Amino acid sequence: xxxxxxxxxxxxxxxxxxxxxxxxxxxxxxxxxxxxxxxxxxxxxxxxxxxxxxxxxxxxxxxxxxxxxxxxxxxxxxxxxxxxxxxxxxxxxxxxxxxxxxxxxxxxxxxxxxxxxxxxxxxxxxxxxxxxxxxxxxxxxxxxxxxxxxxxxxxxxxxxxxxxxxxxxxxxxxxxxxxxxxxxxxxxxxxxxxxxxxxxxxxxxxxxxxxxxxxxxxxxxxxxxxxxxxxxxxxxxxxxxxxxxxx
Numbered sequence: 001x002x003x004x005x006x007x008x009x010x011x012x013x014x015x016x017x018x019x020x021x022x023x024x025x026x027x028x029x030x031x032x033x034x035x036x037x038x039x040x041x042x043x044x045x046x047x048x049x050x051x052x053x054x055x056x057x058x059x060x061x062x063x064x065x066x067x068x069x070x071x072x073x074x075x076x077x078x079x080x081x082x083x084x085x086x087x088x089x090x091x092x093x094x095x096x097x098x099x100x101x102x103x104x105x106x107x108x109x110x111x112x113x114x115x116x117x118x119x120x121x122x123x124x125x126x127x128x129x130x131x132x133x134x135x136x137x138x139x140x141x142x143x144x145x146x147x148x149x150x151x152x153x154x155x156x157x158x159x160x161x162x163x164x165x166x167x168x169x170x171x172x173x174x175x176x177x178x179x180x181x182x183x184x185x186x187x188x189x190x191x192x193x194x195x196x197x198x199x200x201x202x203x204x205x206x207x208x209x210x211x212x213x214x215x216x217x218x219x220x221x222x223x224x225x226x227x228x229x230x231x232x233x234x235x236x237x238x239x240x241x242x243x244x245x246x247x
Contacts, residue, residue: 003199003244004244004246005195005198005244007194007195009194009195010194010195011193012039012188012190012191012192012200013190013191013193014188014190014200015036015188015189016032016034016036016039016186016187016188016189017033017186017188017189018033018086018184018185019031019185019187020182020184021184021185021206022183024234030185030187031082033080033083033086034077034078034082035076035078036076036077037075037076038075039073039074039202040072040073041070041071041072041202041204041231041239042070042071042072042073043070043071044071045065045067045068046066046068047065047066048064048066049062049063050062050063069230070230070231070238071228071229071231072207072228072229072230072231073226073229074186074226074229075224075226075227076224076225076226076227077222077223077224079225083225087210087212087227088176088177088212089178089179089180089181089182089211090174090176091174091175091178091179092172092173092174092175093172095118095169095170095172096168097167097169097170098167098168099165099167100116100120100164100166102129102164102165103116103117103164103166104161105161105162105163107159107160107161108150108158109150109158110152110153110154110157111150111151111152112150113144113149113150114147114149114150114162115147116147116164116166118168119168119169120145120146120147120169121166121168121169124167126165127164127166128140128162128163128164128165129162129163129165130160130161130163135154135155136155138151139154139155140154141156148164177211181208183208184206184207184209185204185206185207186202186204186207187203188200188201188203188204189201195244200242200243201241202239202240203239203240204231204238205232205234205237205238205239207230207231208229208230209227209228209229210227210228210230212225213226214226
């Protein structure tokens, strides 16, 4: 049965996807980035006017607006590798689950927090040594989610070297601002909820994300990431929208 539209009102829902492009050509899989709560496209122009000088009252005899910029923003709810690598221009290192044995932490201080080099599986007991002596959990240190809290007055004093053993959890390390900006094609698998879920697909041919303005890390409510971007020209084209018409 052919799709028909019942209204031109728009209440959009859907999935924002992206793929890497090189010289305007697709160079990777088109995959969903994240759950998104907002997607907007904006345009600005340089307006030139011819003043109306023949009559009192002013105004314009003619005008022309030249497109100068097409920009946009998308708000993500997922703090995922796929999202962060675009807006923080990260270099990523995948960490496999593995046993870490005798990871060295030199010149520690009594009572300080010692973060591990990898994210530990905190469900597995850590082993902490000072020289050949195995330290006692509770008396000498407290096992925490990303490392250990040394107990002031315990066996560790200022300047000691310690060794820690633990199970590294599978994870990814994202090193911010270590990669050049990458161009993407964005595709919005849009659905118009107020029009019976009719599709309204949008393709943005060439997108370059700006650097992230704010990375919210502490909050009372679920955080969001608002990423701005510029739509670049692909042979004079910027984006296209598909719309259902009555049969």
